[in-house]
Amino acid sequence: MENLHIAAMERSPLVDFNFDDGVLKISGESYPDDASRVFGPIFEALDDFLSNDRSNPIRLDIELIYFNSSSAKALMNMFKRLDQAAVQGRKIEVNWRFAAEDETMREFGEDFSEDLTHLAFNLIETVGG
Amino acid sequence: MLAERYRAFKSMMDERGIIFSFSGYLSEGVLYSLGEALRHKMTLEDTDITTVKKVFSVFVEQSQNIIRYSADKLVGPGDHGIELSSGMVTIGREEGHFYIVCANSMRQDQVEKLRERLETLKSMDKEEIKTYYREQLREAPDADSRGGTIGLIEIARRASAPIEFDFKPEDNGTSFFCLRVSI
Numbered sequence: 001m002e003n004l005h006i007a008a009m010e011r012s013p014l015v016d017f018n019f020d021d022g023v024l025k026i027s028g029e030s031y032p033d034d035a036s037r038v039f040g041p042i043f044e045a046l047d048d049f050l051s052n053d054r055s056n057p058i059r060l061d062i063e064l065i066y067f068n069s070s071s072a073k074a075l076m077n078m079f080k081r082l083d084q085a086a087v088q089g090r091k092i093e094v095n096w097r098f099a100a101e102d103e104t105m106r107e108f109g110e111d112f113s114e115d116l117t118h119l120a121f122n123l124i125e126t127v128g129g
Numbered sequence: 130m131l132a133e134r135y136r137a138f139k140s141m142m143d144e145r146g147i148i149f150s151f152s153g154y155l156s157e158g159v160l161y162s163l164g165e166a167l168r169h170k171m172t173l174e175d176t177d178i179t180t181v182k183k184v185f186s187v188f189v190e191q192s193q194n195i196i197r198y199s200a201d202k203l204v205g206p207g208d209h210g211i212e213l214s215s216g217m218v219t220i221g222r223e224e225g226h227f228y229i230v231c232a233n234s235m236r237q238d239q240v241e242k243l244r245e246r247l248e249t250l251k252s253m254d255k256e257e258i259k260t261y262y263r264e265q266l267r268e269a270p271d272a273d274s275r276g277g278t279i280g281l282i283e284i285a286r287r288a289s290a291p292i293e294f295d296f297k298p299e300d301n302g303t304s305f306f307c308l309r310v311s312i
């Protein structure tokens with residue numbers, strides 16, 4: 001299927017979903033007033049991918065600097081979909097990358113990972129610039 | 130006269146430690162520009178990254194609440210037409226803390242629900258707010274809210290002291306609402 005590439009805008013993140021090799025990436029910032037405008041197309045492509053390809057491993061790399069509360073809900077929703085897809089044993093990992101000194105992003109990673117039991121949710125500190 | 134009048138106005142704001150204050154019609158574009166200015170200012174003053182993030186987050190959530198819930202709104206044509214919502218956002222420093230105040234008119238019939246939500250948050254300690262946030266993160270969105278509930282919890286979570294709020298009934302079936310948060 002077609003890969004999904006959406007350039008970063010003022011209040012929306014860079015989205016780079018390479019479905020051929022199962023590596024998905026979201027980075028930058030996300031604080032649109034209406035999160036569905038940003039995450040609608042992402043969910044659509046992801047759901048398509050998950051129903052077409054049910055076995056290959058998936059890696060989702062997230063490196064967000066800031067997101068608002070409605071984007072947080074959308075991210076949780078996305079992780080839940082992936083967790084569900086991992087129930088049957090499919091290898092799915094999420095790499096939650098954050099600057100080592102950024103307590104807020106570390107805590108968000110902990111918030112998200114709490115109930116995700118089937119996928120691997122890795123908190124990864126990066127060296128701040 | 131003119132300079133005297135506006136100098137007094139500016140001094141009054143400076144004395145209150147105000148970094149900036151916006152009163153008028155807010156849009157997503159205005160929010161973005163003010164937010165950038167705020168982050169640059171704090172970064173240039175060597176504010177630590179966690180504080181910058183907290184202040185910015187409360188600023189965004191409060192501004193987006195004004196954009197969503199202000200009773201005084203101008204909406205352009207089309208599904209994604211420009212939305213201008215009247216309100217006020219003030220950010221300042223006092224006694225080593227940042228504070229953010231937002232204010233707007235809202236429909237009187239929405240006041241009780243908001244008051245209840247804010248009273249609940251005000252009565253919670255840090256751990257309770259964190260647990261409540263995690264619960265709401267997993268809830269399906271309210272039908273009548275564009276993400277307002279979790280936004281308020283996010284605001285309370287970033288606050289270093291209990292949130293303060295007040296309502297004052299106005300004519301035309303609206304109430305003037307303000308929320309003050311210290312970081």
